[in-house]
Amino acid sequence: MAYDKFNILKSTAVPMPIENVDTDQIIPARFLKATERKGFGDNLFRDWRYHPDNTPKEQFVLNNPIYGGKILVGGKNFGSGSSREHAAWAVYDYGFRCVVSSFFADIFRNNCLNIGVLPVQVSPEFLDKIFKTIEANPKTELEINLPEQSITILETGETEQFDINGYKKENMLNGFDDIDYLLNIKKDIEKFAESTPL
Amino acid sequence: MSKTLFDKVWDSHVVQHIENGPDVLFIDRHLVHEVTSPVAFLGLKNRGIKVLYPERTFATADHNTPTRNQHLPVKDKLSANQLKALEINSKEHGIPYWGLGHEKNGIVHVIGPENGITMPGATIVCGDSHTSTHGAFGAIAFGIGTSEVEMVLSTQCIMQPKPKSMRININGSLNKAVTPKDVALFIISRLTTSGATGYFVEYAGEVFKNMSIEGRMTVCNLSIEMGARGGMIAPDETTFEYIKGREYTPKGKEWDKATAYWNTLYSEDDAVFDKEITFDAGEIEPMITYGTNPGMGIGIQKGIPFAESVEGGVATYKKSLAYMDFNEGEAMVGKPIDFVFLGSCTNGRIEDFRAFASIVKGRKKADNVTAWLVPGSHKVEEAIREEGILDILNEAGFELREPGCSACLAMNDDKIPAGKYAVSTSNRNFEGRQGPGARTLLASPLVAAAAAVTGKVTDPRELIA
């Protein structure tokens, strides 16, 4: 499925300064039973967001009306654990287009890139600055500039570069996905398969 | 440059290298289960394409399935739906499907090796992070997301940059009651859950050389818990002996040809790893976790570390202990527990049941403990019966369930209730992993057995003659 193009994103951000946020927190297993990619946003951070009786936990950041926006800022080692792409879907479906952290778990990062959510890895110091600035002013906006590979705290003008490989960058800018690419080289793949025994 | 084991297998599967981008990697075998595949099949449908190589694809039902009364229709409507979807999709695309009740049914990472789908030198993927299990055979095996499942179904390839390489060496011999699970939990406790992120790990040294193939599977299985893409061990006679004669492995002349090739799969002496770590086997004790990630493990006789002594944020650490309702400095031994879970692709194979039985034999299940013993597959279940282990378990007051992932991820009814403590042989102690509010202590089958008969955290060495 081709996805939204990503170019420059300017938005407020939701701060979640917790380390090792794992995919079981992002979306608990009991919400993985769908056969279509629909409605996962409702269960994003389900058990942190709601009490067992489904009333919202008021102190949780997603339930705090002061915070909002299309960028989620998480602590170190974000997205560890299971390979469930549902975690990335939930992040996307909730309305986030970008996740910022000082460190991402591999599979989660891949999954994000594959569905058009941009993972932006910043230095621990810069992450700290983001958290502090948002804490002081929840309306703080961040600008994620994919062509320039930069992230800027607009209020203070502080900025940092981030890494993304050239291929994935093109994909994100144009909303292409890997399957489009692979289907284009199907002949090569078939030739390769012939020489690769089962 | 001299190649590592990983280089040899990876490089021989690269269809195309994209400058400043990923490699197009050919996948030999693709394992599919009900939870991460439906949206991928839907993607194929939307594109109007079929599975490119159904003969390289294998489907089983495991994540969602009940562990009792599997002969009856699945009660949970959503689970039943997912199972039905996989059955229909498999049929439509000509993929072998081993559904509930099928003799080959079981946890995807247990049945792959059991049926000889897993082989040295192969690339194997599955939409489940513990696909790393198959690395025990010298395969490159790792978990993928659903978009990638769709890629593999439609083109038999994925696109990923080649990871960095790490070698973990452990020499010496293991202490009494120290199992492969303890070795893995020990490594993760040293490396943390992100210590190997970006790397593919090779395990080397005497400890792994002397380890059974099932033990190697346990270790490779847990590679993902230190953030690694996967882990692998060079194939050797132990490997060949295990796979010989299994359904999908080569036979006759093909076998000779295959083993000749597999014998070339090792890291050259002068191959260079991006990172190399060495431990001494003697350092490792029976392990148990006290927190909410698999890196929060300690030797069972040790106390829960103080926040200042651990790497990482104090707030996150305290939150984790609060969830567990444990305090810094407390001993783990003696803590009362409520549940024991023996199972999962980490420790749900026959050797694990043998280990568990070795301790409960002649003893009785503690009254305060509910025990869920779930074999990894029907074949494991069969072996449990045939070897007389079932009798031992029954006499000690345990019952055996039917195969599946069960309380490893608690998608079915096997959920540990909120606030309860479970000693589990599975792989994740995340908040709510085994049910909302559940508190998980990860450990080996021996530690699980010791807990099951004493009703509290107990050092298994006390129960072994």
Ligand code: SF4
């Ligand atoms: S047992 Fe657990 S880790 Fe293994 S395949 Fe099932 S859910 Fe995944």
